[in-house]
Amino acid sequence: xxxxxxxxYHLDRDWVLTxxxxxxxxxxxxxxxxxxxxxxxxxxxxxxGTALEGTFGAVLADGRPRVFEYxxxxxxxxxxxxxxxxxxxxxxIVRDIDERVRADRRRDDxxxxxxxxxxxxxxxxxxxxxxxxxxxxxxxxxSDGELLRSSGIEPGGVGDDYLTSMARGLRAGDHAAIAAxxxxxxxxxxxxxxxSFDYEYSAQLGSFAxxxxxxxxxxxxxxxxxxxxxxxxxxxxxxxxxxxxxxxxELTGLPNRSTLLELTGAALASGPVDGPGTALLVIDLxxxxxxxxxxxxxxxxxxxxxxxxxxxxxxxxxxxVGRLGADQFLVLARDCDSAEAAALAFRLQTTxxxxxxxxxxxxxxxxxxxxxxxxxxxxxxxHQLLSDADAAMFAAKSSGRDRVHLFSPGLREAARWRLEVxxxxxxxxxxxxxxxxxxxxxxxxxxxxxxxxLVRWQHPERGLLPPDxxxxxxxxxxxxxxxxxxxxxxxxxxAAEWAAQGLPLRMSVNVSARHFSTETLVRDVRVALxxxxxxxxxxVLELTETSVAEDPxxxxxxxxxxxxxxxxxxxxxxxxxxxxxxQLFALxxxxxxxxxxxxxxxxxxxxxxxxxxxxxxxGLTRTLGIRSVAEGxxxxxxxxxxxxxxxxxxxxxxxxxxxxxxxxxxxxxAVHAAGGDLCALVLARCAVPQAG
Numbered sequence: 001x002x003x004x005x006x007x008x009y010h011l012d013r014d015w016v017l018t019x020x021x022x023x024x025x026x027x028x029x030x031x032x033x034x035x036x037x038x039x040x041x042x043x044x045x046x047x048x049g050t051a052l053e054g055t056f057g058a059v060l061a062d063g064r065p066r067v068f069e070y071x072x073x074x075x076x077x078x079x080x081x082x083x084x085x086x087x088x089x090x091x092x093i094v095r096d097i098d099e100r101v102r103a104d105r106r107r108d109d110x111x112x113x114x115x116x117x118x119x120x121x122x123x124x125x126x127x128x129x130x131x132x133x134x135x136x137x138x139x140x141x142x143s144d145g146e147l148l149r150s151s152g153i154e155p156g157g158v159g160d161d162y163l164t165s166m167a168r169g170l171r172a173g174d175h176a177a178i179a180a181x182x183x184x185x186x187x188x189x190x191x192x193x194x195x196s197f198d199y200e201y202s203a204q205l206g207s208f209a210x211x212x213x214x215x216x217x218x219x220x221x222x223x224x225x226x227x228x229x230x231x232x233x234x235x236x237x238x239x240x241x242x243x244x245x246x247x248x249x250e251l252t253g254l255p256n257r258s259t260l261l262e263l264t265g266a267a268l269a270s271g272p273v274d275g276p277g278t279a280l281l282v283i284d285l286x287x288x289x290x291x292x293x294x295x296x297x298x299x300x301x302x303x304x305x306x307x308x309x310x311x312x313x314x315x316x317x318x319x320x321v322g323r324l325g326a327d328q329f330l331v332l333a334r335d336c337d338s339a340e341a342a343a344l345a346f347r348l349q350t351t352x353x354x355x356x357x358x359x360x361x362x363x364x365x366x367x368x369x370x371x372x373x374x375x376x377x378x379x380x381x382x383h384q385l386l387s388d389a390d391a392a393m394f395a396a397k398s399s400g401r402d403r404v405h406l407f408s409p410g411l412r413e414a415a416r417w418r419l420e421v422x423x424x425x426x427x428x429x430x431x432x433x434x435x436x437x438x439x440x441x442x443x444x445x446x447x448x449x450x451x452x453x454l455v456r457w458q459h460p461e462r463g464l465l466p467p468d469x470x471x472x473x474x475x476x477x478x479x480x481x482x483x484x485x486x487x488x489x490x491x492x493x494x495a496a497e498w499a500a501q502g503l504p505l506r507m508s509v510n511v512s513a514r515h516f517s518t519e520t521l522v523r524d525v526r527v528a529l530x531x532x533x534x535x536x537x538x539x540v541l542e543l544t545e546t547s548v549a550e551d552p553x554x555x556x557x558x559x560x561x562x563x564x565x566x567x568x569x570x571x572x573x574x575x576x577x578x579x580x581x582x583q584l585f586a587l588x589x590x591x592x593x594x595x596x597x598x599x600x601x602x603x604x605x606x607x608x609x610x611x612x613x614x615x616x617x618x619g620l621t622r623t624l625g626i627r628s629v630a631e632g633x634x635x636x637x638x639x640x641x642x643x644x645x646x647x648x649x650x651x652x653x654x655x656x657x658x659x660x661x662x663x664x665x666x667x668x669x670a671v672h673a674a675g676g677d678l679c680a681l682v683l684a685r686c687a688v689p690q691a692g
Contacts, residue, residue: 004093012089013060015040027094046074052081059083060090069097078102110219111135123230124212128162130186130223141229147205162227174201178214185218185225194218200232211236251301252308255322260330263320264382267334268374277374279341280385281331282393283311283348286366286401288327295361302358303365310351316344328393330386338373338406345369345404366402368393373407391415421470425479429470430486432458435494437664439656439678440508440629443643446677448668450506450540452651453491454658455483480512485524492532492539494661499538503668508540508570516554522561529567536566540591544572556587563588570629574598574617592621596632596652599641614645622646636686639679654682 007027010019016039020032028035040056041048052070059066066083078101082093111127115136118125124141126134137158145155148169156165163182167175181197188195196217202209216227247259255263267278285307292300304327311329312321320332333344349369355362370393372385388407391414396405421429437451457465474480487509495507515521529536541562543555559569570591594617614630621628630642633652642650655678659667671678 007094009040009092009094010089011040011056011092015056017043018089024094027096055081056083056090056092059085069101107222110222118226121228123228125226125228126156126162127219128182128225128227132161132163132182132186134158134160134162134165135224144205144229151204153204169203170201174199177201182216182225182227185216186223188218190221190223194220200236202236209233249308249323249325252305252323254308254312254329255320257322257324257330260320260322260324260332261382261386264332264385267332268382268385271335271374276335276337276340278385279331279333279336279338279344279371279373280389281333281341281345281348282324282370282386282389283329283331284368284370284393284397285327286368286397288365291363291365295363299359299361299363303356303363306356306358307351307365311348314348314351319344330389336373338371341371341373342404342406345371349402349404368396368401369404370394370396371404371406387415388412394418418473421473422477422479425470425474425477425483429457430482432460433483433486434458434464434660435487435490436658436660438651438658439667440506440649440651441655441678442649443647443679446679446681448505448656448671448678449649450508450538451664452508452542452658453487453510455487475512475514478514480514481518481520484509484511484515485520485528488524488528489531492528492534495538496532496534498665499534501665503665504538505664505668506538506540506568507534508542510542510572513543513555516558519554519558521558525562525567526565537568540568540570542570542572542593552587560588563590572631589626591627591629592617593629593631594642594647596634599630599632599638614642614647618646636683639683643679654686655679 004021005023007024008019008021009017009024012018016037017035018037020035025032035043041053047053055066055068058064063085065085066081068081070079070081071077072079077096078098080095080097082095084091084093115127115138118127118136118138121138122140124138124144126137126141129135134156135158142157145157148155151169153169155168156162163175163179166178170178177199178201181199185195185197194217196215198216199214200211201214202211204210210231210233213230213232214227215230216225218225247256248254249256264278264280271278288300288303291303304323308321308323308329311331315321315331316333318334322330322332324330331344331348333341336344349367352365352367355364357363370389370391372388372392374385388411391411392405392407395411395414396403399405434456436454436456438454439448440450440452441447442449455467455471457470459465471480471483474483491507491509495505498505511521515524525539525541528534529539541559563569568590569588570593571587571589572593572595574592574594594614598613598617618628627648628646630638630645630647630650631652633639633642633650633654635654638652639650639654656667671681674681
């Protein structure tokens with residue numbers, strides 16, 4: 001055994017050394033001759049009474065070999081001893097394992113330290129050796145393993161192969177990505193900087209899917225890996241909720257504008273060039289604001305939810321219904337030509353034939369629907385298609401509501417005009433505005449009491465435009481506020497100028513409901529009166545009843561302030577809205593302007609009842625101390641009707657058209673020169689037979 005690197009000794013049954021090899025001599029640092037034929041404990045007296053003596057004795061006694069590790073305390077050195085019995089005694093092979101044992105001890109200490117750290121971690125964590133097996137796992141890993149076991153999946157534990165354990169219940173793609181990341185870390189040189197690997201995956205733990213963030217890091221100076229699995233289910237679900245909310249309408253749960261535009265773009269891009277097109281239908285509920293104003297937004301929201309559900313029930317398989325916002329919905333119809341799109345629109349319109357019931361209230365609704373269909377020659381642009389459908393809806397709304405309108409190229413021009421108006425109103429258009437003035441006449445004396453200011457746009461290319469051509473766009477864009485501010489300055493200045501010329505005409509100016517929301521109306525009126533010098537009682541602010549109904553509390557607060565320093569307030573177009581009379585007359589108003597539609601209705605009433613409605617309204621205003629003004633007086637019959645009803649004042653084409661400011665003084669002086677009773681003058685003129 002001279003070539004064996006380990007130390008070899010042989011003892012007979014009397015514990016006398018009979019053989020020592022060269023490695024044995026080197027280990028003890030003495031020659032074989034000094035040891036042979038001497039008793040073992042005489043050569044190694046410090047081993048007497050130790051576990052080594054007991055083990056050797058046991059081997060000699062029972063004849064069974066032993067392999068054990070032994071710490072030589074005096075030397076503080078670890079050895080591995082292998083004791084093999086034979087017929088003559090005992091052969092002992094001694095191997096120096098001090099470096100290995102101490103390395104193992106250091107590694108075990110590190111493992112214990114890592115285990116202690118891992119136990120403090122809330123995330124499921126394992127320590128994986130260089131052979132890929134789990135050395136230790138914390139309580140969170142064990143707890144997650146119990147959930148896996150409840151789902152029929154055997155979890156991985158200490159001693160198991162980590163990647164094999166992870167393969168159970170994990171998608172193949174996720175497992176492959178994790179295996180590649182682990183392999184990359186294991187291939188790193190131990191002496192190099194420790195790398196890390198991150199990955200997110202989902203797994204079925206118990207009844208629900210959970211999401212985890214895996215982070216694997218190599219322990220510095222070793223091939224072992226610490227792999228942490230942090231439960232990020234809450235964060236992922238929050239992200240999913242946010243993503244869903246970003247693409248859906250929160251009220252109805254339907255896809256929102258951005259999602260539908262994405263779907264439309266995909267449909268346009270994938271559709272055949274020579275096949276059916278892609279259709280968009282914009283559905284706008286008619287007068288829904290009135291529902292909100294009268295029944296409240298809570299009921300309005302419930303109705304919108306019902307509308308969305310009804311529309312979704314009526315579309316074809318594969319079509320999509322979404323909400324654009326407010327009271328507008330959008331339907332995407334794939335593989336659809338114009339005829340099919342129109343048929344779908346009319347079918348959707350029948351959705352509104354039955355009232356909507358909620359909270360014990362039955363509410364009838366109608367809708368205006370615009371339809372646009374892509375053509376093979378069109379550029380597949382979702383935004384343009386939506387713009388075309390919106391233009392068609394606007395045409396349906398303008399033609400009387402509760403209509404279906406198919407897009408035509410002319411509508412695109414109308415949409416461009418609205419865009420031009422919006423753009424110009426933000427630019428220099430306000431410098432192109434002019435004011436015309438329509439006389440307001442007292443019915444008891446026929447005197448001209450004042451004028452109503454009516455704004456016009458002197459367009460550089462289109463000429464003089466009426467308010468209908470641009471004010472609705474100004475309302476939508478908010479530009480009506482600077483227009484009204486300009487109008488207040490211009491009209492109060494003009495009224496003060498006429499008063500200085502001996503023509504004290506009360507000035508009526510229309511004010512938008514948007515001015516209430518900005519809460520600048522009081523300040524703007526004060527500034528205009530201060531700069532012009534016009535007495536406050538010579539200014540009348542006219543507001544429609546529907547505009548006041550949008551925010552009655554805010555309107556009442558501001559109107560009360562204006563009334564307190566003398567400005568008069570009039571409700572315009574009375575009879576066209578749905579406001580509560582109690583709510584309306586609670587406001588500090590001084591004048592009620594009766595819309596021409598009531599005159600027309602009264603004119604068509606059954607004989608014997610003509611004027612009854614007007615008389616009732618006028619009687620109510622007088623009881624409340626409010627003046628009444630009849631609008632739209634265009635015929636002698638109208639004039640006689642409003643006088644018989646007891647109206648205080650009137651205006652209309654019969655009494656005087658709106659005219660530029662420079663014509664007003666001459667016209668008023670001409671009336672004065674003719675006696676001052678304009679009512680008598682126009683009736684006399686109408687009674688004169690016209691020359692054949």
